[in-house]
Amino acid sequence: MPLQPPVLLDGKQLAQQMQDALAQKIQHLLPQVGRPPGLAVLMVGDNPASAAYVRNKERACERVGIASFGHHFPADVSQAELTQVIHQLNADERVDGILVQLPLPNHLDAEALLYEILPEKDADGLHPMNLGRLVRKEPGLKSCTPAGVMRLLEQYQLSPQGKHAVVIGRSILVGKPIALMLLDANATVTMAHSKTPDLKATVLAADIVVAAVGQPNLITADMVKPGAIVIDVGINRVQDESGKARLVGDVDFANVQPRSSYITPVPGGVGAMTVAMLLENTTWSYCQRCKASYNDETPTQR
Ligand code: GUN
Numbered sequence: 001m002p003l004q005p006p007v008l009l010d011g012k013q014l015a016q017q018m019q020d021a022l023a024q025k026i027q028h029l030l031p032q033v034g035r036p037p038g039l040a041v042l043m044v045g046d047n048p049a050s051a052a053y054v055r056n057k058e059r060a061c062e063r064v065g066i067a068s069f070g071h072h073f074p075a076d077v078s079q080a081e082l083t084q085v086i087h088q089l090n091a092d093e094r095v096d097g098i099l100v101q102l103p104l105p106n107h108l109d110a111e112a113l114l115y116e117i118l119p120e121k122d123a124d125g126l127h128p129m130n131l132g133r134l135v136r137k138e139p140g141l142k143s144c145t146p147a148g149v150m151r152l153l154e155q156y157q158l159s160p161q162g163k164h165a166v167v168i169g170r171s172i173l174v175g176k177p178i179a180l181m182l183l184d185a186n187a188t189v190t191m192a193h194s195k196t197p198d199l200k201a202t203v204l205a206a207d208i209v210v211a212a213v214g215q216p217n218l219i220t221a222d223m224v225k226p227g228a229i230v231i232d233v234g235i236n237r238v239q240d241e242s243g244k245a246r247l248v249g250d251v252d253f254a255n256v257q258p259r260s261s262y263i264t265p266v267p268g269g270v271g272a273m274t275v276a277m278l279l280e281n282t283t284w285s286y287c288q289r290c291k292a293s294y295n296d297e298t299p300t301q302r
Contacts, residue, residue, distance in 0.1 A: 004261065006257050006258065006259075006260045006261060006262065006263055007156070007261065007262045007263075008262075008263060008264070008265055008268075008269075009152050009153075009155075009156055009231075009262050009263065009264045009265075009269060010265075010268065010269075011148070011152055011264060011268060011269040011270055011271065011272040011273040012267075012268040012269075012272045014151070014152060014155050014272075014273065014276070015148075015272035015273050015275060015276035016272075018151075018276040018279075018280065019060065019063060019064050019276055019279065022064045022276075022279055022280060022283055023063065023064040023065055025283060025294075026064060026065040026066065026283060027065060029286075029287070029290075029292050030065070032292055033286070033290045033292055035067075035094060036065050036066060036067045037065075037066045037067070037096045037097070037282050037283050037285070037286035038066065038067040038068070038069060038092075038094045038095045038096050038097070038282075038286075039057075039061055039066050039067070039068050039069070039095070039096065039097040039098075039099070039123060039278070039279075039282045040068075040069040040070075040071060040089045040092075040095045040097070040098045040099070041054055041057060041058065041068060041069070041070050041071065041099055041101060042071045042073070042082065042085065042086070042098070042099070042100045042101065043070070043071070043072050043073070043101045044072075044073045044074075044075060044077055044082070044101070044104050044105060044108065045073075045074070045075035045104075045105055046075065047103075048237070049235070049237055050101045050102075050103075053101060054070070054101055056275055057099075057275055057278060058070060060275045060276075060278075060279055061279065061282075064279055064283075066279060066282055066283070067094065069089075069092075069094075069095060071085055075105050076105075076107075077108075079107075079108055079109060079112070079113070082100075082108065082113055083113065083116050086098060086100075086113065086116040086117055087116065089121070090116075090117070090118045090121060095121065096121060096123075096282055096283075096285040096286040096289055097121055097122075097123030097278070097281060097282035097285050097286075098117045098118075098121045098122070098123060099123045099124045099278070100113055100114065100117075100124075102173060111172075114126050114127055114128070115127065115128065119140075119141070120141075120285060120288060120289065121285060122141050123141065123144075123278055123281045123282050123285065124141075124143065124144055124278070124281075125140070125141040125142045125143040125144060125147070125177070125281060126143060126172060126173065127141075130142070130143075131143075131172065131176075131177065134177055134180055134181070135180060137184060141281050141284070141285065142177070142181075142277070142281070143172075143173065143174070143177040143178075144273075144274045144275075144277035144278045144281060145173065145174050145178070145212075145233060145270060145273070145274045145277070146174060146177040146178035146181050147181070147277045147281075148270060148273025148274050148276065148277045149178055149181075149210065149231055149233070149270055149273065150178075150181050150182075150185065151273060151276075151277070152231075152264070152269075152270070152273055153229075153231075156262060158208075158229055158262060159185070159186075160182050160185040160186060160187035160208060161185060161186035161187065162186065162187075162188075163187050163188070163207035163208050163229075164187070164188045164189075164190070164205055164206055164207050164208070165179075165182045165187040165188070165189050165190070165206060165207065165208040165209075165210060166189075166190045166191075166192055166202055166203050166205065166206035166208070166209055166210070167179045167182070167189065167190070167191050167192065167210045167212065168192045168193070168199070168203065168209070168210065168211050168212060168213055168218070168219070168250070169193065169210075169211070169212035169213040169214075169233070170191055170193045171212065174212040174233050175191065175193075175212050176191075178210055178212065178233075179191050182208070182210075187208065190202060190205070190206070199223070200222065200223045203219065203223040203224065204223055204224070204225055205225070206224075206225060206228055207225070207228055207229065208228065208229045208231065209224060209228055209229070209230045209231065209251075210231045210233060211230075211231070211232050211233060211234055211249065211250035211251050212233035212234065212250070213234060213250050214234055214235075214236060214250065215234065215236070215250055216234070216236045216238055216248045216249070216250065217248075217250075217251075217252045218234075218250045218251070219232075219250055219251040219252065219256060220252045220255065220256070221252065221255035221256050221258075221259055224256050224259050224260060225259075226259050227259075227260070227261045228259070228260055228261065229260065229261055229262045229263075230251055230256055230257075230260045230262070230263040230264070231263075231264050231269075231270065232249035232250055232251040232253070232263070232264050232265075232266050232269060232270065233249070233250070233270050234248070234249040234250030234251070234266065235247055235249065235266060235267070235271050236248050236249065236250070247266055247267050248266055249264075249266035249269075251263070251266075253265065253266065
């Protein structure tokens with residue numbers, strides 16, 4: 001067992017600090033550029049989780065001085081209509097970032113839509129060009145959740161170098177990009193997924209566990225090496241005994257926490273960081289597009 005009590009990795013607090021710094025930066029750039037940064041958010045249907053994320057993102061934009069342009073479509077919107085709106089937003093000078101809230105209804109092809117976003121306005125860092133830049137270690141827009149996880153590790157001076165990181169989940173939103181970022185930070189990385197034969201043995205080998213599946217209680221205490229760093233990317237809505245909805249991650253927090261050295265809570269861990277990175281990406285795009293200096297004092301390399 002770790003000698004020190006486990007430390008909570010406080011994403012909420014770090015995200016707040018990042019938002020304060022961004023608000024100042026935007027305030028400073030506004031007279032120079034003549035307009036605020038702009039973020040367009042496309043949401044389809046009425047998925048309550050997506051609606052909550054979108055509300056959060058819009059509120060956060062308002063807090064730091066980013067103009068948000070919400071586009072809400074009925075669940076049966078066509079691929080052609082969404083494509084057309086993305087093309088309009090690509091051409092809109094007020095818009096520096098465009099994001100399509102995922103997941104989309106089954107009749108829509110999300111990957112095809114992501115192709116349509118101009119890479120320099122790809123606030124979520126999910127366009128093939130930006131994912132390719134990540135593979136090649138070139139500067140570019142980084143996927144928000146993985147970049148947020150890396151920033152949180154940096155904040156607590158938890159270097160992945162020399163550590164064995166096990167990423168559970170292989171989505172393009174989180175699993176694949178975070179595995180690449182950890183690899184570039186000199187971790188030895190294993191990717192586990194639904195077809196991994198012995199998930200418990202795989203996760204038990206990890207110094208850093210990253211759970212990004214979307215399945216409550218997937219990671220239990222018996223799967224975690226004592227002293228491991230546990231990053232819970234899952235945000236799952238469950239009902240407690242009284243029928244009230246609450247958010248839980250992919251990790252059985254109550255039982256895993258005592259075995260860990262550092263662990264992210266849900267909520268208040270990775271989720272808040274995702275939003276902060278989105279705002280940072282949008283502001284970075286704004287600076288690139290307007291030839292203003294981003295003057296980044298933060299440690300993350302772009
Ligand atoms: N759905 C859940 N998380 C995210 C995110 O970070 N970006 C987008 N676009 N959709 C999501």
